[in-house]
Amino acid sequence: MSDALLRLDGVGIRFGGLQAVGDLSFSVRQGQVVGLIGPNGAGKTTAFNLITGVYRPSEGRIELDGRDITGWAPHRIARAGIFRTFQTIRLFYGQTVLVNVLAGLHLQTRQHWWQGLLGTPFQRREEVELRAKVRELLARLELDTVADEDVASLPYGLQRRVELARALIAKPRLLILDEPAAGLNDQESAALNRTILAVRDQGISVLLVEHDMNVVMNVTDNIVCINFGRKIAEGTPEHIRNHPQVIEAYLGKDDDEDDVQAPVSRPAHLAAGGGGA
Numbered sequence: 077m078s079d080a081l082l083r084l085d086g087v088g089i090r091f092g093g094l095q096a097v098g099d100l101s102f103s104v105r106q107g108q109v110v111g112l113i114g115p116n117g118a119g120k121t122t123a124f125n126l127i128t129g130v131y132r133p134s135e136g137r138i139e140l141d142g143r144d145i146t147g148w149a150p151h152r153i154a155r156a157g158i159f160r161t162f163q164t165i166r167l168f169y170g171q172t173v174l175v176n177v178l179a180g181l182h183l184q185t186r187q188h189w190w191q192g193l194l195g196t197p198f199q200r201r202e203e204v205e206l207r208a209k210v211r212e213l214l215a216r217l218e219l220d221t222v223a224d225e226d227v228a229s230l231p232y233g234l235q236r237r238v239e240l241a242r243a244l245i246a247k248p249r250l251l252i253l254d255e256p257a258a259g260l261n262d263q264e265s266a267a268l269n270r271t272i273l274a275v276r277d278q279g280i281s282v283l284l285v286e287h288d289m290n291v292v293m294n295v296t297d298n299i300v301c302i303n304f305g306r307k308i309a310e311g312t313p314e315h316i317r318n319h320p321q322v323i324e325a326y327l328g329k330d331d332d333e334d335d336v337q338a339p340v341s342r343p344a345h346l347a348a349g350g351g352g353a
């Protein structure tokens with residue numbers, strides 16, 4: 077247990093009368109891809125907002141590398157190595173891909189704001205270094221050909237990849253992705269799978285919310301399923317795929333006891349990606 081990179085212990089938050097997340101415990105080890113799944117409104121994004129410091133938990137403890145980060149401000153958590161993408165795209169439209177990805181580096185720059193105004197040699201040298209670093213990452217993500225284009229002109233799948241690049245450029249220890257495959261076509265989501273696995277192979281841990289079971293079942297080592305803010309199952313993709321409570325949470329409970337139409341087999345979106353690999 078001590079080898080956990082991220083650990084949540086009994087984490088919860090209430091919004092008025094609603095327990096959006098309650099008693100949530102799980103961990104992510106270094107180099108592991110963990111999926112967080114659950115029906116709409118289950119509390120997945122809220123859990124991410126708790127981990128990244130957008131919300132302060134009303135109970136429980138969050139640790140990064142054994143260090144208590146509960147209640148830390150978002151910028152401090154980012155500095156500690158947790159970076160994220162958002163459920164809806166947040167890019168600077170009207171700016172190039174390069175500039176958007178550079179923005180992900182601002183936490184790392186050593187320069188002070190006044191050096192930017194003066195345009196000191198130090199600042200210029202650092203700028204050149206940073207741009208080279210960004211171009212290298214863009215090449216790895218096959219974004220180099222669009223580096224100087226306005227992000228607004230790119231197809232949706234590439235915009236998503238630019239967001240990923242912006243999070244990766246900061247060399248996170250933990251990458252948190254909120255529905256990265258939403259809106260992607262099959263080819264784009266297959267490319268996303270490869271990217272996630274490549275990220276993991278660099279030793280970066282990934283925590284992923286995703287409804288696309290082709291992504292979830294094929295890239296995760298471990299899955300945590302929540303419903304109404306609480307964990308209902310945890311385990312390997314194979315375990316989760318066949319878990320009765322998970323299937324029920326996705327199907328919804330059938331009110332009509334006599335309805336013989338209720339499928340015995342799992343829902344299609346859980347069955348997707350059944351081949352594993």
Ligand SMILES: Nc1ncnc2c1ncn2[C@@H]1O[C@H](COP(=O)(O)OP(=O)(O)OP(=O)(O)O)[C@@H](O)[C@H]1O
Nearest residue numbers: 091094096114115116117118119120121122123163
């Ligand atoms: N800031 C907030 N204030 C009040 N209620 C909130 C707030 N944020 C989320 N909620 C509520 O908490 C619950 C969990 O929402 P959340 O967005 O975390 O779900 P989700 O699992 O990400 O759903 P989806 O799959 O639709 O993205 C919902 O009932 C939502 O309405």
Ligand SMILES: [Mg+2]
Nearest residue numbers: 120121122163
């Ligand atoms: Mg969400």
